Amino acid sequence: MNDIWSGIEAAFWLVITLDADLVDITLRSLQVSLTALIIASAIALPFGTWLAIRRFRFRRAVIATLNALMGLPPVVVGLIVYLLLSRSGPFGVLGLLFTPTAMIIAQVIIITPLIASITHQAMRELWAEYHDLLISLNTSKSQRIATLIWDGRRTLLTAALAGFGRAIGEVGAIMIVGGNIDNATRVLTTAIALETGKGDFALALGLGFVLIALALLVNFAIHALSRTEREGRW
Amino acid sequence: MIRVFAVLVALWGSSLQAETMKLAVTTSFHNSGLSEVLLPAIKADIGLDVQLLVVGTGQALRLGQAGDVDAILVHSKSAEEAFIADGYGPYRREIMYNDFVFIGPQDDPAGVSKSGNAIDVLTRIFSASSRFVSRGDESGTHQKELALWADADLDPNEFGRWYNAVGAGMGASLNTASGLNAYIMSDRASWLNFGNKGALSLLYSGDPVLFNQYAYLPVSSTRHAHVNVDASEALEAWMTSAAAQKLIDGYTINGETLFIFNAKPD
Numbered sequence: 306m307n308d309i310w311s312g313i314e315a316a317f318w319l320v321i322t323l324d325a326d327l328v329d330i331t332l333r334s335l336q337v338s339l340t341a342l343i344i345a346s347a348i349a350l351p352f353g354t355w356l357a358i359r360r361f362r363f364r365r366a367v368i369a370t371l372n373a374l375m376g377l378p379p380v381v382v383g384l385i386v387y388l389l390l391s392r393s394g395p396f397g398v399l400g401l402l403f404t405p406t407a408m409i410i411a412q413v414i415i416i417t418p419l420i421a422s423i424t425h426q427a428m429r430e431l432w433a434e435y436h437d438l439l440i441s442l443n444t445s446k447s448q449r450i451a452t453l454i455w456d457g458r459r460t461l462l463t464a465a466l467a468g469f470g471r472a473i474g475e476v477g478a479i480m481i482v483g484g485n486i487d488n489a490t491r492v493l494t495t496a497i498a499l500e501t502g503k504g505d506f507a508l509a510l511g512l513g514f515v516l517i518a519l520a521l522l523v524n525f526a527i528h529a530l531s532r533t534e535r536e537g538r539w
Numbered sequence: 540m541i542r543v544f545a546v547l548v549a550l551w552g553s554s555l556q557a558e559t560m561k562l563a564v565t566t567s568f569h570n571s572g573l574s575e576v577l578l579p580a581i582k583a584d585i586g587l588d589v590q591l592l593v594v595g596t597g598q599a600l601r602l603g604q605a606g607d608v609d610a611i612l613v614h615s616k617s618a619e620e621a622f623i624a625d626g627y628g629p630y631r632r633e634i635m636y637n638d639f640v641f642i643g644p645q646d647d648p649a650g651v652s653k654s655g656n657a658i659d660v661l662t663r664i665f666s667a668s669s670r671f672v673s674r675g676d677e678s679g680t681h682q683k684e685l686a687l688w689a690d691a692d693l694d695p696n697e698f699g700r701w702y703n704a705v706g707a708g709m710g711a712s713l714n715t716a717s718g719l720n721a722y723i724m725s726d727r728a729s730w731l732n733f734g735n736k737g738a739l740s741l742l743y744s745g746d747p748v749l750f751n752q753y754a755y756l757p758v759s760s761t762r763h764a765h766v767n768v769d770a771s772e773a774l775e776a777w778m779t780s781a782a783a784q785k786l787i788d789g790y791t792i793n794g795e796t797l798f799i800f801n802a803k804p805d
Contacts, residue, residue, distance in 0.1 A: 391605045391607055392605050392606035392607050392763060392765070393604075393605040393606060394605075397605075397606070400765065402607050403561060403590070403592065403607065484592045485592075485593065486561075486590040486591060486592060487578075487590075487591060488588075488590075489559075489590050499593075501710075501711070501714070502566075502570070502708055502709075502710030502711050502714070503570060503710050503732065503733065503734060504710060504713065504714060504717075504733045504734035504735030504736075505734045505735075506734070506735065
């Protein structure tokens, strides 16, 4: 219990004094995970919706694969991205290994299936409801996808937030491809791993509380910005 | 939507950088806290931003082989010599040394504190079958430990359940040893800087065979043309300079000197 109290105390002081390193790694955590979230959403939202509308031969197989990929082990993703981006790997000339870009790439791979899968589940039900209307209006495929995404935006927000949650709390992949370099690729989760390694549990736990607070804050902020759950605007 | 965009633009911010280079170092070097003294001094003296990749010696050498770093600072002479023989680096330059120590439970069931030398320590732990935590990650510390077991004519592969190879860095291994109340071999610096000592204490040190030489190896620029040779040479010059000597020899924890500078000038 002592360790937990000193962790809360450490978190309190880190936040109150606006510790420069803490601000730095917190902003980097946000930068990496939000960028990954936007790229992944740009791929996964249309793809998941398209999957709900379109009937084709391997649809079942694609959906099953997508659902399985939700549990993609981050460490393996990290290792593969690492080998691809390493100087002796196929994309080595880009010099991306151990940069925030490499961390974004890994996170996009991890969260895209998750967002696409939740999107597909939600859109399937919405599509059942809208099917007759949209067909009778003689809409094109892209119009249908756009309508569904717009009308299902509340559920899609949930999908995106699930993706963000997985990205910001992830450590296995970004540790490998980012390298946890101070002032360059250190984010909250890798800093926690580092402090645990040093046996400094109070600081590690302090950073952990900051991470949890950050996830809450981002969720509240997105809800506020998109004006969900307000009276009369369900 | 515009608000979301504004937040993102603000987040990206400015990330203009001075001259940078990537240096793979061992966990023991970083956990000692010495890097936090040296890096700001390097930045101030020669304007070089050294980005540290903190890994075991085995992985540091792999990073050098793949060309993912510009230089490495490790402590495993035989592995370093193999690295140079294979043409991945032009030479090695000795910088400093520290020493390994044996850590164990305060009540010392194996009687390690009465040992005469490092081989004796391992033999005592073996005959008592006391719990022992091994790094098990091909790091310099792990290789040193294996060499010592070999010198004692013992083979860890045949050990029973008392021998735990955890496959982790120095800090994580010390955490495990602390949890299991087990014996472990650590470098002195990591041990002194470690925050979760629990019921463990330092039981044996001082055998010359436990001295631990750190060397600086630039990565070959003939094999990897993108290596930042200027930065790597500037860093080597600084690491072997009088300024570095003053900081390295002057670095103490609880009054104990951790590293002894022994680089030879050009």
